[in-house]
Amino acid sequence: MPTSPSDPHRDASGEHAVRSGAGVFDLVVIGAGPAGLAGAVAAGELGLRTALVDAAELTGGQFYRGPSPALGARRPEALHHAWSAYADLRERLRHCPAVSHLPGHHVWSVVRDPGHADRWTVHALTGPDGTDRAPVRLAARGLLIAAGAVERHLPFPGWTLPGVVGAGGAQAMLKSGLVLPGRRIVVAGSGPLLLAAATSLTAAGADVPALVEATGYLGYARHPGALAANPGKAAEAVTHGGALLRHRVPLYARSAVTAAHGRQRVEAVTVARLDRRWRPVPGTARRIACDAVAVGHGLIPQLDLVTTLGCAVRPTADGTHAVATDRSLATSVPTVWAAGETRGIGGAAVALAEGELAGLAAGARLRGAAVPPARTARLRRRIARLRSFADAMAAVHAPGPGWPEWLTDDTEVCRCEEVTADRVREAAADLGARDTRTVKLLTRAGMGWCQGRICATAVACLATRYGASDAGPAPDRRPLAAPVPLAALAELPAESGPKTAEPT
Amino acid sequence: MKPRRTTSPARPRPTPRDVVGADPGPAFEITFDGRSVAALPGQSVAAALWAAGILAWRTTRGGGRPRGAFCGIGQCHDCLATVNGIPNRRACLLPARPGDAVTTQEGAGRADLAV
Amino acid sequence: MVGAACAHYAARAGLSVTVLDRGPVAGGTTGAGEGNLLVSDKEPGPELELALHSSRLWRKLAEELPAAIEYETKGGVVVADDATRLAALRSLAAAQSDAGVDAREVSGGQLRELEPHLADGMPGGVHYPEDAQVHPALAAAHLLRASGAEVRCGEEVTAVLTAADGAVRGVATASGARLLAPYVVNAAGTWSGEIARMAGVRLPVLPRRGFVLVTEPLPRVVRHKVYAADYVADVASGSAALQTSAVVEGTAAGPVLIGASRERVGFDRTLSVEVLRRLAERATALFPVLGGVRVIRAYAGFRPYLPDHLPAIGPDPRVPGLVHACGHEGAGIGLAPATGVLTAAALTGSAPPLDPRPFRPDRFPDPCAAPDRRPR
Numbered sequence: 001m002p003t004s005p006s007d008p009h010r011d012a013s014g015e016h017a018v019r020s021g022a023g024v025f026d027l028v029v030i031g032a033g034p035a036g037l038a039g040a041v042a043a044g045e046l047g048l049r050t051a052l053v054d055a056a057e058l059t060g061g062q063f064y065r066g067p068s069p070a071l072g073a074r075r076p077e078a079l080h081h082a083w084s085a086y087a088d089l090r091e092r093l094r095h096c097p098a099v100s101h102l103p104g105h106h107v108w109s110v111v112r113d114p115g116h117a118d119r120w121t122v123h124a125l126t127g128p129d130g131t132d133r134a135p136v137r138l139a140a141r142g143l144l145i146a147a148g149a150v151e152r153h154l155p156f157p158g159w160t161l162p163g164v165v166g167a168g169g170a171q172a173m174l175k176s177g178l179v180l181p182g183r184r185i186v187v188a189g190s191g192p193l194l195l196a197a198a199t200s201l202t203a204a205g206a207d208v209p210a211l212v213e214a215t216g217y218l219g220y221a222r223h224p225g226a227l228a229a230n231p232g233k234a235a236e237a238v239t240h241g242g243a244l245l246r247h248r249v250p251l252y253a254r255s256a257v258t259a260a261h262g263r264q265r266v267e268a269v270t271v272a273r274l275d276r277r278w279r280p281v282p283g284t285a286r287r288i289a290c291d292a293v294a295v296g297h298g299l300i301p302q303l304d305l306v307t308t309l310g311c312a313v314r315p316t317a318d319g320t321h322a323v324a325t326d327r328s329l330a331t332s333v334p335t336v337w338a339a340g341e342t343r344g345i346g347g348a349a350v351a352l353a354e355g356e357l358a359g360l361a362a363g364a365r366l367r368g369a370a371v372p373p374a375r376t377a378r379l380r381r382r383i384a385r386l387r388s389f390a391d392a393m394a395a396v397h398a399p400g401p402g403w404p405e406w407l408t409d410d411t412e413v414c415r416c417e418e419v420t421a422d423r424v425r426e427a428a429a430d431l432g433a434r435d436t437r438t439v440k441l442l443t444r445a446g447m448g449w450c451q452g453r454i455c456a457t458a459v460a461c462l463a464t465r466y467g468a469s470d471a472g473p474a475p476d477r478r479p480l481a482a483p484v485p486l487a488a489l490a491e492l493p494a495e496s497g498p499k500t501a502e503p504t
Numbered sequence: 505m506k507p508r509r510t511t512s513p514a515r516p517r518p519t520p521r522d523v524v525g526a527d528p529g530p531a532f533e534i535t536f537d538g539r540s541v542a543a544l545p546g547q548s549v550a551a552a553l554w555a556a557g558i559l560a561w562r563t564t565r566g567g568g569r570p571r572g573a574f575c576g577i578g579q580c581h582d583c584l585a586t587v588n589g590i591p592n593r594r595a596c597l598l599p600a601r602p603g604d605a606v607t608t609q610e611g612a613g614r615a616d617l618a619v
Numbered sequence: 620m621v622g623a624a625c626a627h628y629a630a631r632a633g634l635s636v637t638v639l640d641r642g643p644v645a646g647g648t649t650g651a652g653e654g655n656l657l658v659s660d661k662e663p664g665p666e667l668e669l670a671l672h673s674s675r676l677w678r679k680l681a682e683e684l685p686a687a688i689e690y691e692t693k694g695g696v697v698v699a700d701d702a703t704r705l706a707a708l709r710s711l712a713a714a715q716s717d718a719g720v721d722a723r724e725v726s727g728g729q730l731r732e733l734e735p736h737l738a739d740g741m742p743g744g745v746h747y748p749e750d751a752q753v754h755p756a757l758a759a760a761h762l763l764r765a766s767g768a769e770v771r772c773g774e775e776v777t778a779v780l781t782a783a784d785g786a787v788r789g790v791a792t793a794s795g796a797r798l799l800a801p802y803v804v805n806a807a808g809t810w811s812g813e814i815a816r817m818a819g820v821r822l823p824v825l826p827r828r829g830f831v832l833v834t835e836p837l838p839r840v841v842r843h844k845v846y847a848a849d850y851v852a853d854v855a856s857g858s859a860a861l862q863t864s865a866v867v868e869g870t871a872a873g874p875v876l877i878g879a880s881r882e883r884v885g886f887d888r889t890l891s892v893e894v895l896r897r898l899a900e901r902a903t904a905l906f907p908v909l910g911g912v913r914v915i916r917a918y919a920g921f922r923p924y925l926p927d928h929l930p931a932i933g934p935d936p937r938v939p940g941l942v943h944a945c946g947h948e949g950a951g952i953g954l955a956p957a958t959g960v961l962t963a964a965a966l967t968g969s970a971p972p973l974d975p976r977p978f979r980p981d982r983f984p985d986p987c988a989a990p991d992r993r994p995r
Contacts, residue, residue: 055578055597062577067524068546068599074525111892123892129578129597131590150579162559162572169576173596177551178520178544181559181573204520264570265559292559308890415574415582417872418566431760432644434772441650441756444872449581449835451916454574479890479917483835486877487910489899492892565836565873592835592913611838612873617908618838619735 028140033061035340035355036146042359044099046369063348106130108482142335149299149341158260167296182292188212188257191298202247258406278400304481318398328361346390416448428466532602543600550595565611620649622806624959627766636768641775645756651920654755656953659695659747663718665977676956688758695750699848779818787940809923811945826921833916836873844868859883865901932978943980
């Protein structure tokens with residue numbers, strides 16, 4: 001996405017470095033996926049000086065992730081659904097000089113400006129993987145957090161073998177890099193993303209010898225109201241289903257990949273039937289040859305920034321947390337709004353509507369912009385309808401309590417620190433770790449490079465199963481939303497003035 | 505949108521490039537542990553390695569086991585690679601550049617610092 | 620950690636012990652620290668004696684407990700970055716030597732032999748071979764398990780029960796349980812003031828916040844616990860304002876830990892970018908090689924601070940049966956075993972191995988006057 005040439009925050013070298021004092025944005029939107037993009041455009045069109053910040057080179061987030069322009073894709077939409085909504089927004093962004101799109105910005109923290117209580121400071125690292133030596137600070141009067149989601153993973157023996165990848169990861173690598181992890185790819189886990197993944201993988205030339213879904217698809221039938229209110233979603237599912245039928249993809253419902261086999265890479269998987277509690281049913285295991293596995297159990301909201309900001313969260317229908325907001329999508333922290341997956345997993349359509357609503361709300365609050373009530377009301381109705389469907393889906397695809405039965409003692413639960421299920425059990429059952437945090441402390445699960453973003457769900461489930469945790473786990477505190485070089489921290493400008501000391 | 509299939513008689517199976525009608529610039533060379541790998545402009549290091557059938561470019565600190573890209577979006581850090589001598593680059597985010605030398609990263613990737 | 624040590628030594632003395640914690644094991648300051656067992660940062664006096672005694676006890680505990688506690692006698696290296704600080708450090712080390720500490724002055728060249736990545740131009744420092752480290756959470760968990768005490772985590776004490784004569788009779792908990800015992804040991808760390816209040820006495824324990832930066836996993840880059848000479852002055856200061864000095868050390872698991880900041884801001888966990896900046900600046904000044912290393916985590920912990928920087932250990936004469944073992948500020952892991960032994964001695968009436976009088980819990984003047992109004 002080109003940034004508007006009139007962007008006042010771009011310095012002469014073309015860098016996006018906005019030093020303190022160089023300007024204050026009305027709104028910094030964090031995340032340029034459907035929610036953030038819609039929010040930035042809505043706010044920008046109301047005249048708010050807006051920064052749209054994202055780690056990626058292109059807007060679109062994960063849902064509308066597209067190939068780099070250098071790949072010269074004439075039909076990027078061929079691997080996507082509902083592309084036109086994105087194309088429209090992208091075009092509006094191009095014609096909205098109030099919005100500065102700042103790609104390659106990895107936000108590592110957002111804090112209250114120590115000098116101005118009504119301002120925020122957004123700290124970001126720059127470069128494709130956040131290692132450029134040009135850290136950036138943005139000043140903002142308001143924030144829209146549209147940080148998206150990460151995939152939920154449940155470990156199984158062999159899941160660390162090369163060739164076993166996230167279903168979302170396979171999609172991302174395909175959409176952005178036009179590559180596949182193998183030619184014969186088992187798609188497994190739970191949730192609607194699996195259908196989309198299997199469809200695009202087969203369209204791109206892969207064989208999918210098994211689509212393995214832990215629930216029965218019949219689960220949707222229990223929520224006919226929500227489904228009826230979302231004919232678009234039903235149509236999408238039918239489209240995927242049709243595509244899979246054409247490609248003769250075998251469907252295994254109420255089943256799971258309970259092990260992956262291979263030496264240097266995956267060569268086969270074991271697929272077993274599950275009972276209602278997701279326990280493998282003895283005698284049902286079958287071996288399926290493959291050279292890759294795309295696996296995932298839906299998405300969980302990315303809450304690093306909102307948790308650090310102190311925004312209130314709420315439990316979701318599928319046992320995770322999402323940020324809580326009012327009906328204008330304001331969080332519990334004044335001048336911080338949230339939209340899209342951060343508010344709970346809902347998909348691109350709800351993210352688009354929420355981003356727009358949050359952008360309008362920020363415009364009204366920060367600039368006193370007049371927003372036609374009918375527009376707001378229409379968005380609220382749409383959000384309510386889409387959210388009820390999403391909640392129903394989330395409940396259907398929530399992991400059953402019996403999945404740990406497919407683990408072996410030596411199954412690695414934490415990929416970074418290579419912590420096995422047995423060590424998690426020991427910490428929870430024998431060493432007095434009553435909550436996930438203490439399990440992590442005692443085992444190092446979740447203490448590595450990813451800081452538990454991949455294993456937190458599994459560690460929490462296991463901790464509970466083995467006797468820990470009396471209360472529902474709160475979202476992890478991660479004051480650093482991305483790894484930061486010590487030099488980048490050391491080179492930050494010093495804050496002047498003494499810190500306020502506690503009166504004693 | 506309906507995927508259009510562009511299949512040639514000689515290759516019945518579509519490729520990702522076919523599906524999106526990609527017309528990239530000429531491929532360039534990077535190396536992986538000294539071996540030549542073709543990359544397309546706009547591909548990440550991880551994508552170029554996948555395209556060459558390479559799924560692992562790191563070994564773990566504890567068990568010395570092979571790892572490569574997993575989440576594909578820069579979150580899991582399983583795809584850390586040593587690129588041009590610099591360790592811990594997220595290969596799924598890092599664009600491949602002509603002449604990049606990717607080497608299998610062992611453990612923390614900073615054995616040179618050990619005292 | 621202190622509670623685990625008290626339980627361990629009390630049980631070893633033949634007492635029946637129940638440990639209550641409203642959270643999990645190592646849920647407070649223990650889980651937020653680096654696990655330092657230091658003699659180097661203490662001026663001669665009662666705290667140093669407590670540390671030296673603890674140091675010996677830790678060596679024994681390390682033989683009894685599993686290797687998982689990661690006990691390592693890595694030694695400490697205190698670095699002076701100019702001649703003035705070196706002179707001050709030298710006189711501190713001389714006094715420590717007189718008190719029985721193994722303190723060896725090292726030249727700038729010898730510093731680089733001890734720590735090859737140390738910055739150029741450091742005039743000298745002192746090497747303390749007795750300084751050691753454990754994994755604090757694992758050490759507490761294993762010590763607690765080895766103690767044989769009954770452990771009830773997730774059980775919050777809501778009242779200290781007393782008899783008509785004012786003596787302790789036990790505690791009541793949030794679950795409605797009443798545990799009767801002739802002695803109650805207050806080892807609630809930063810929250811010990813609340814337990815004291817439940818028993819009707821005042822103990823001015825305040826939280827002193829510290830941030831720790833955790834780097835990406837590395838091979839052994841830093842061999843010792845290395846810190847700048849101004850750390851000792853910061854530890855001893857009573858100021859509420861932010862103080863930072865570089866404390867850098869490796870861990871068995873790989874990451875390098877970077878501290879230490881001290882500020883009294885209540886129980887506020889809000890990330891302070893300024894603290895992170897200062898810690899990073901000071902750490903990279905000591906070890907320039909760390910500049911390119913990434914920090915993957917930062918967290919805050921709260922040290923249980925008493926105004927004279929000494930813990931409160933022993934019977935409270937105001938409430939018979941109440942025994943305190945708290946207020947160790949940032950040194951609780953290191954001082955825990957000797958604290959446990961002193962506590963056990965108080966509970967059994969046996970002779971203490973060192974003079975407990977400097978740690979008397981009733982040594983603070985009771986009036987509501989603020990305990991700490993030193994000029995800053």
